[in-house]
Amino acid sequence: MSSPGANASAHISGIQTGEQKRETLGNVRLRDHHTNEVILIPTPSNDPNDPLNWSQTYKFYIAVVVCLGMLVCNFLAAGPTIAIVETAADFFPDDDLNKSIPRVAYFFTSTALVQGTGNFLWVPLANKFGRRPVYIISYAIYLAAAVWLIFEKHFAGFLVGRILLGFGSGAAETLAPLTIADVFFLHERGTIMALYTSFLSIGVAFGILIDGLIVINNTWPVIYETASALIALVFLLVIFTFPETAFNRDDPPLLEAQSQGNQNAEKYSVAIESSDPRPRKRSYLQNLKIFHRTLTEESLLKMFFRPLGVIILPSVLWASLVQSVTIGFLVAVTSNAAVAYSNTYDFQPWQVGLAFISAILGSLIGVPAGGQLGDLVADRFTRRNGGMRNPEMRLPAMALSLITTPLALILYGVGIQKKLHWICPTIGLGLCE
Structure with a gap:
């Protein structure tokens, strides 16, 4: 399995919006219904500062x-x-x-x-x-x-x-x-x-x-x-x-697109890759900061x-x-x-x-x-x-x-x-x- 951030879109595509929202209730889709592969929950972002990455x-x-x-x-x-x-x-x-x-x-x-x-x-x-x-x-x-x-x-x-x-x-x-x-x-x-x-x-x-x-x-x-x-x-x-x-990782636009059909999902997937630049990784000294922001x-x-x-x-x-x-x-x-x-x-x-x-x-x-x-x-x-x-x-x-x-x-x-x-x-x- 490659890095979580790189495969985020692939895993997102197998998750329906309703199932993603039900995670807070304790019920989640952990395996893809068709391939039986493990789905990454929570969905990682493309930010190198994301602990999931x-x-x-x-x-x-x-x-x-x-x-x-x-x-x-x-x-x-x-x-x-x-x-x-x-x-x-x-x-x-x-x-x-x-x-x-x-x-x-x-x-x-x-x-x-x-x-x-x-x-x-x-x-x-x-x-x-x-x-x-x-x-x-x-x-x-x-x-x-x-x-x-x-x-x-x-x-x-x-x-x-x-x-x-x-x-x-x-x-x-x-x-x-x-x-x-x-x-x-x-x-x-x-x-x-x-x-x-x-x-x-x-x-x-x-x-x-x-x-x-x-x-x-x-x-x-x-x-x-x-x-x-x-x-x-x-x-x-x-x-x-x-x-x-x-x-704090916002729900990617691709999740919302899932409910609108595969064509929209593909459009959003391309948009994410082209318009969402990869954030810069924080330095060691920046990570030592006690307070970052309110969550x-x-x-x-x-x-x-x-x-x-x-x-x-x-x-x-x-x-x-x-x-x-x-x-x-x-x-x-x-x-x-x-x-x-x-x-x-x-x-x-x-x-x-x-x-x-x-x-x-x-x-x-x-x-x-x-x-x-x-x-x-x-x-x-x-x-x-x-x-x-x-x-x-x-x-x-x-x-x-x-x-x-x-x-x-x-x-x-x-x-x-x-x-x-x-x-x-x-x-x-x-x-x-």
Whole structure:
């Protein structure tokens, strides 16, 4: 297949206007009805600055930075839970641990809460002003909060710092799917989204694993020093190598001509090639510009309130509930693991951290199941449906999680409660991820 920009007209000619418009509803023609070839959705422009026209190597670099951001954002969100006992002892040296640990747990649960709710602000800003400024501002907040927490010694101040940390780290977590959609075609997104989801979970497990090793010979604030260095690294990568990925591409005149017959379409095709000069590629320094232009004239206030209306749609509500429950259980398990393994198996923090190797392996195993398998299943149903792709065609690939997720929670909960062998809850950690 030649470059997307060069083949844009050829792919456009196989798309009917009505089908192109239905993309927003989730139903699109992904394969040509006659040739069964994959149709590029969205249709790329002839602009070299269009992210869809970037080289595959650079696209995958963008995906790597996005996944690295996911790892770093959850590294500090959940990782320090491994030292929750030591943290509680430092903040409340005169209190019983049974009373102080639940109070310190607010450091981590509040972070998870703000990571999610903060996106009611971040996403409208990203849709209005672009992804790059939001990435830079949010990572700056995240880094500042991490450095602050290295030195903060008071409970109230530390709690405020953790809330600010959650607010800054949550943006990248939600902007990642938008970035992937900006850069990759519809038929390419399955595997990349699976990697994104996997690294979101790996960030939690990796943070707990590394933080457990850190506290063997160091105090728990060193966790925040290490995390600050990692955040700074990603922050620099975003500033100097991560361009704006949001791109406004108008519907080519050829699409409109489709509804008027082949003769008009041919005329417009010739007109596009002869009268639409190829734009110049932006320089490296131009790509470093933080603000380019507003992406829409729509009211920002209206964009803030839109999720409240969208959430009542059954498909959106179902997906939101599934994600919320999954993340909720993940937060509950990670916040509890250090105390649970310590009380039940007399594990040291570093030993608890090593148990989360299971979670990392579970996340990596889930990549082909959620990516390639999901693509194969969805593509098979697409072929059977005459080339039309519906969102629900990925659901059969998710059936396995209906078994593994409840089983994971049972293995972890029952294993801890009944004091079964430590491998039982550890396998539960792997299945949970």
